[in-house]
Amino acid sequence: MNPEELFYCETHEWVSITDEGGSKTATVGISKFAVDQLTDLVFMELPEPGTEVAAGDEFGEVESVKAVSSLYAPVAGKILEVNHDLPDKLETLSEDPYGAGWIIRLEVSDDSALENLLDYQAYQKQCAEED
Amino acid sequence: MRNRLATQPLFDLSKPGRRGARLPKCDVPVQELEQLLPAWTQATEPPSLPEVTEPEVIRHFTNLSTLNMSVDTHFYPLGSCTMKYNPKRNERLAGTHGIVDLHPYQPEDTIQGMLQLLYELQEMLAEISGLPAVSLQPAAGAHGELTALMVAGAHFRESGEIRTKVLAPDSSHGTNPASARMAGFESVMIKSSDAGFVDMDDLRSKLDEQVAVFMITNPNTLGIFDRQVSEISDLVHKFGGLIYLDGANMNAILGVTRPGDFGADMMHFNPHKTFSGPHGGGGPGAGPICVNEALGAYLPVPVVVEEDGRFRLEYERPRSIGRVRSFFGNVGVLVRAYCYILSHGPDGLRRVAENAVLNANYLLSRVRHILPVPHGQRCMHEFVATASDLKKKAGVTAMDLGKRLLDYGFHAPTVYFPLTVPECLMIEPTETESKETLDAFAETLFRITEEPADLLHETPHSTYTSRPDEVTAARKPQLKWSPTSDSDKTNH
Numbered sequence: 001m002n003p004e005e006l007f008y009c010e011t012h013e014w015v016s017i018t019d020e021g022g023s024k025t026a027t028v029g030i031s032k033f034a035v036d037q038l039t040d041l042v043f044m045e046l047p048e049p050g051t052e053v054a055a056g057d058e059f060g061e062v063e064s065v066k067a068v069s070s071l072y073a074p075v076a077g078k079i080l081e082v083n084h085d086l087p088d089k090l091e092t093l094s095e096d097p098y099g100a101g102w103i104i105r106l107e108v109s110d111d112s113a114l115e116n117l118l119d120y121q122a123y124q125k126q127c128a129e130e131d
Numbered sequence: 132m133r134n135r136l137a138t139q140p141l142f143d144l145s146k147p148g149r150r151g152a153r154l155p156k157c158d159v160p161v162q163e164l165e166q167l168l169p170a171w172t173q174a175t176e177p178p179s180l181p182e183v184t185e186p187e188v189i190r191h192f193t194n195l196s197t198l199n200m201s202v203d204t205h206f207y208p209l210g211s212c213t214m215k216y217n218p219k220r221n222e223r224l225a226g227t228h229g230i231v232d233l234h235p236y237q238p239e240d241t242i243q244g245m246l247q248l249l250y251e252l253q254e255m256l257a258e259i260s261g262l263p264a265v266s267l268q269p270a271a272g273a274h275g276e277l278t279a280l281m282v283a284g285a286h287f288r289e290s291g292e293i294r295t296k297v298l299a300p301d302s303s304h305g306t307n308p309a310s311a312r313m314a315g316f317e318s319v320m321i322k323s324s325d326a327g328f329v330d331m332d333d334l335r336s337k338l339d340e341q342v343a344v345f346m347i348t349n350p351n352t353l354g355i356f357d358r359q360v361s362e363i364s365d366l367v368h369k370f371g372g373l374i375y376l377d378g379a380n381m382n383a384i385l386g387v388t389r390p391g392d393f394g395a396d397m398m399h400f401n402p403h404k405t406f407s408g409p410h411g412g413g414g415p416g417a418g419p420i421c422v423n424e425a426l427g428a429y430l431p432v433p434v435v436v437e438e439d440g441r442f443r444l445e446y447e448r449p450r451s452i453g454r455v456r457s458f459f460g461n462v463g464v465l466v467r468a469y470c471y472i473l474s475h476g477p478d479g480l481r482r483v484a485e486n487a488v489l490n491a492n493y494l495l496s497r498v499r500h501i502l503p504v505p506h507g508q509r510c511m512h513e514f515v516a517t518a519s520d521l522k523k524k525a526g527v528t529a530m531d532l533g534k535r536l537l538d539y540g541f542h543a544p545t546v547y548f549p550l551t552v553p554e555c556l557m558i559e560p561t562e563t564e565s566k567e568t569l570d571a572f573a574e575t576l577f578r579i580t581e582e583p584a585d586l587l588h589e590t591p592h593s594t595y596t597s598r599p600d601e602v603t604a605a606r607k608p609q610l611k612w613s614p615t616s617d618s619d620k621t622n623h
Contacts, residue, residue, distance in 0.1 A: 037553070042605035065601040066547045131519065131553065 001098040003032070007074065007114060008123035012037075014098065015074040017111065024108035026075050030062070032097045033127045038064040041090040047104065051079045055113030059104060062093075075113050077106035135595070137190035138198070140612050144191065145181035151188060198595045200542045202410075206568050208494075210513045210545035210557025211304070211352060213382045213404035215487075220474065221407060221467040230466055235458040239443050246442035249459065250435040252469045256421055259472075259480070260378075260398055261391025264427025266434065267419045268460045272379060273306040275399030275418030276346070278431060280314035281452045282397065282422060283344050283373050285429040289450070292371065294343035300329050302353060302549045304377060307346045316343060323551055327353040327506040329363060338370050348377040349393075350384070350511035352549040352557070354491065364394020373397060373426075381405045382561070383488055383512035386481030390421075397422045406468035415461040417468070431455045486562035487512045490569060494560050497573035501580055505552060513559035515552050521580060522554050529554045531587040532579055534598065538591045539575045 006014040012034035016027045035041075043063040053059050053073040060071040082104050086092060093101040118126060137144060164173065183191075200207065207214035224230075233245055253265040269275040280297065287294045297311035300321045308318035319337055322330040329347070345367045350356040357363070364374045376390040376398035382405050390398045399418045402408045408417070422430065432451045433444035444459070475483060488511050495504060495514045502516040518529040533543030533556065545557040560569055579587070591597055 040602045042602055063605075065605065067550055131523070 001027070003098050004120045006098070007117040007119060008126075009072060009074050009117060010126065011070075011072050013072060013074050015114075015117065017075075017108065017114070024111060025080070026077060026106040026108050026111075027102050028074060028104050028106065029097055029102045030071065030093065031123070031127075032094075033131075034069075035094045035097050035101075037130075038062065038066065038069065040065045041093060044087040044090060046082045046084070046087065047079055049079050049082055052109075053077065053079065053106070055110070071103065073106070074117060075106065075108055076110040077108040079104050080107050081105040134194050134197070136194060137187050138194050138595070141181040141183055141188070141191060142612055142614065144183050144187055147182060149182040149184050149187075151183060151185040200537070205540060205542050206560075206564060206572055207542040208544045208558045208560050208572065209542060210354075210515070210559040211379060211548070212410065212545065213379075213401070213512070213559060213561055214410065214542075215382070215404075215407055215561040216563040217407050217409050217467075218471065218474070221470045222409075224470045225463060225466045243442055245462070246435050246444070248469055249462070249465065250437055250442050252419075252465055252472070253435060255469070255472050256400060256419055259381075259385065259389065260395075260400070260421040261389030262395065262398060262421035263391075263424050264422050264430055265419060266422075266430040266455075267417070267465055268431045268433075268454075268456045269399065269418040269420060270456050270461050271416040272377075272399050272401040272418040273310060274455065275420045276306055276310035276375070276377065277313050278418075278452070278455050279375055279397040279399065279420045279422065280310055280316065280344060281455075282420075282426055282429040283375075284314060284316075285450070285452050286373075286426055287343055292340075294341055294372070296342045297344045297346060298334070298337060298342055299346040300348075300351070302327065302351050302551050303346060303348055304352065304379060307348075307377060311344075311346070321345075327351065327355050327551075328357045328359055331359060331362070334363065334366065338366060338372070340370055342367065342370055342372040344373045344375050344397075346375040346377060347395075348380060349390075350380045352380075353506045353515050353552070354380075354383075354510040354513040354557075354559075355506055356383070356511055360393045368394070379404065380512060383484055385484040386477055387484050391423070397426060400468075402464050402468035406471040408464040408467040408471075415464060417461045417464040419460075419465070433459065483562050484512075487560075490560045490562055490564055491558075493566065494558060494569045494573060497569070498558065498576065501573065501577045502556070512561075513557060515549065516556045516558065517552055518554040518556065525584045527580070527584050527587050529556050531584075531590065532556065532576070535579045535582070535587050535590040536575065538593045539579070541572055541575060 001016055006016050008014050008031060012031050014029050014031050018025050041062060041064050045061040047059045053076065055073055055076045057073045058070045059073050062069050062071060083102055086103065202214050202216055229244060233242055249267055253267060256265050257263045269278045295317050296319050297316040298319045298321050299307040300323055302323050311318040321337060322333040324330045347360065347363065349360050367374055373396040374394050376395035378398045378400045381400060385405065397420060399420045402417045403410050428448065428450040429452055431454055432446045432448050435442055436445045491510050491512050491514060495510050498504065498516055499508065502518055503520060504514055504516045506515060518527065518532055521527045529546040533546045536543050547555060548557060
């Protein structure tokens with residue numbers, strides 16, 4: 001996925017929405033900046049498919065040698081698919097955060113939260129301030 | 132040069148037939164084992180124990196003991212941990228026969244001295260905290276947090292209020308939200324303002340009648356005293372909630388102000404920090420809690436009470452949350468705290484705080500010319516510097532600086548905590564260090580920042596192990612020695 005075309009949460013998750021015949025699917029991951037800040041990753045906790053989440057809900061956790069960080073859902077929906085390979089291959093997150101490093105796919109029930117997300121330019125600005 | 136002789140596991144040193152001691156020939160008639168013990172109780176193989184000589188064992192433990200850093204040997208500016216010197220007087224007094232030979236099952240009449248000591252310690256902590264009811268039972272600071280939250284839970288249950296949330300700022304110790312969850316509450320994070328204080332707007336937006344407790348560390352983990360604390364207390368109290376003070380940073384305010392006076396309803400002390408108990412080997416610690424009068428009824432049992440000059444352990448407290456620890460808590464640490472408080476007296480304790488704050492500010496005034504300190508030019512007992520610029524400029528991280536300090540004979544500061552400051556180093560010198568030591572530390576830190584990045588990435592060079600593989604250690608921890616594992620021999 002092209003990072004310039006994604007939307008971002010202040011909490012560093014990215015989301016990409018595809019619309020297939022009226023049903024919207026969201027793919028969610030975390031940004032390269034977030035992975036770099038976390039440094040060496042050690043564990044990841046993922047939800048079960050079928051779980052319903054609201055925008056801003058915690059859906060998982062990623063732990064590095066430095067800290068544990070929560071993962072938050074950018075939009076509301078039902079979890080369709082979870083990238084179960086990730087916890088055993090955490091290096092995927094740093095090698096390909098916008099591709100093979102995707103974390104969950106959601107069937108979007110409400111995408112109104114999209115309005116509050118940052119576009120690539122705004123997100124880059126936030127990262128520069130945080131760094 | 133550090134000596135590595137005999138520092139491998141004793142099982143790896145073992146050679147069949149080696150002995151540390153030989154027993155004299157038996158000079159009484161020998162009876163067959165079978166006549167003494169039934170067959171089913173007898174092992175079929177001898178126990179697997181290392182076979183080593185006395186000098187090997189002595190070298191093993193003596194050399195291992197020199198591989199560590201300690202407050203007795205090194206400057207140890209580990210922020211948030213208050214690694215002050217542990218006076219040897221405490222050890223001497225805590226080691227007297229009248230104290231170490233006691234047994235918790237002794238009749239109360241024969242332990243009046245110890246009960247008096249614990250009673251007086253309760254009174255002292257009540258006076259220092261400004262909160263009158265005390266439990267010495269919790270075995271660590273985090274255990275104190277959990278106990279106090281259980282006390283709060285009991286209080287709300289009794290008054291029929293359903294309160295589900297515990298609030299804590301994003302700069303708080305990780306134990307705060309963890310204790311909240313363990314005590315059955317939902318943990319809610321409150322943002323900090325740019326200045327490092329509690330963001331009052333965020334607090335207001337999250338306050339409601341479901342909030343049981345607001346947990347605050349003051350001074351906070353950035354080493355700054357949140358002057359809004361009385362306003363915060365009033366606000367939380369208005370909604371019927373309670374204020375918990377995480378007492379980890381009491382060293383900064385001892386005898387200067389009291390949590391009970393700025394609105395706290397409950398708090399814990401860390402005697403191993405504030406009152407110079409040893410931080411050895413992960414414990415035993417203690418985390419006594421002090422609470423306001425109304426909450427006193429819920430404290431764990433037993434509590435030491437006095438009646439007509441006699442002391443006893445009171446168990447009959449119907450509203451108590453019950454026991455949180457076997458016997459009377461970790462008495463050994465409490466005895467040291469008692470010695471420390473009595474040695475200093477009220478004026479002495481105030482000077483502890485004043486000197487801790489003075490030392491931290493002196494070191495801050497030197498370090499801020501080396502690394503930026505984002506939260507101001509003044510601090511309480513500790514401050515947080517950042518290597519963020521250095522990382523951008525030269526690729527040198529807080530981790531690199533900490534590791535390199537070990538080579539120069541300084542323990543590293545706390546790094547990467549609090550989570551609100553990137554690439555941070557949290558430095559707490561404590562009151563027991565001299566100006567010369569602080570100067571030497573600042574000069575060393577400066578020297579390190581001038582060193583080439585490539586060198587720093589490979590440090591430390593002088594320690595037994597350089598950089599352990601933290602990822603493998605977390606993912607595939609090897610927690611016990613086993614004869615088949617080769618990695619033990621190469622990767623200590």
